[in-house]
Amino acid sequence: MINRSRRGLFTRQRPSQQQRLPWIKDENTFTDQCQRCNACVDVCQTKVIVKGDGGFPMVDFHHGEGECSFCYQCAHVCPEPLFEPQQQPPWQQTVTINASCIALNNIECRSCGDQCETQAITFVLQVGKVAQPMINDAACSGCGACISGCPVAAIEMIVPAV
Known part of the structure; x- marks a missing residue:
C-alpha cells in the first residue's frame, strides 16, 4: 500500500487528492493492483485519463475534451x-x-452552466447582484464538463462527507 501523506515532504507540496477513474472499487485496491499499463489512458474517448502521481492513471478534466x-x-x-x-x-x-x-x-459568468449537459448548474437571479450559481447534486452526473469550462478554476470535485 502506498502512503501518500509524506509524498510532498521535499517538494513542499501538499498531498493532492487525485481524481480517480470512474467505477474504481477503492483507493487501496487501486494502488495495490493497478499495473500502470496505460491501457485506460490509451482507450479513453475524451482523453481525460492521464498518467498521474507515481504513474497511476487519473482523471484530469483540464485535459482532452474536459x-x-x-x-x-x-x-x-x-x-x-x-x-x-x-x-x-x-x-x-x-x-x-x-x-x-x-x-x-458579482461579475457576470455562466460558463459552467453552459457546459452542463444535465443542467445541474442553474443560476438564480438576485436583487442587486448577478445571477448566482446553484448546483443540483441529484442532477449532476459528475462528468466534469463544468470544471474545464470555468475560466477561474472555481469548480472542483469533492468527496461528500458521510
Whole structure:
C-alpha cells in the first residue's frame, strides 16, 4: 500500500487528492493492483485519463475534451479487477463552487452552466447582484464538463462527507 501523506515532504507540496477513474472499487485496491499499463489512458474517448502521481492513471478534466463520457472503456480494457459494475454510480464525488467564482464575486459568468449537459448548474437571479450559481447534486452526473469550462478554476470535485 502506498502512503501518500509524506509524498510532498521535499517538494513542499501538499498531498493532492487525485481524481480517480470512474467505477474504481477503492483507493487501496487501486494502488495495490493497478499495473500502470496505460491501457485506460490509451482507450479513453475524451482523453481525460492521464498518467498521474507515481504513474497511476487519473482523471484530469483540464485535459482532452474536459469531461468523462462514462463509456466504461477504461474498465473493459483493464487487466485487473479494479472496477465496480457499470450499473453502479461511477463515483461518489460531487462538484462544488469555491469563493473564487467570478459570479459569486458579482461579475457576470455562466460558463459552467453552459457546459452542463444535465443542467445541474442553474443560476438564480438576485436583487442587486448577478445571477448566482446553484448546483443540483441529484442532477449532476459528475462528468466534469463544468470544471474545464470555468475560466477561474472555481469548480472542483469533492468527496461528500458521510
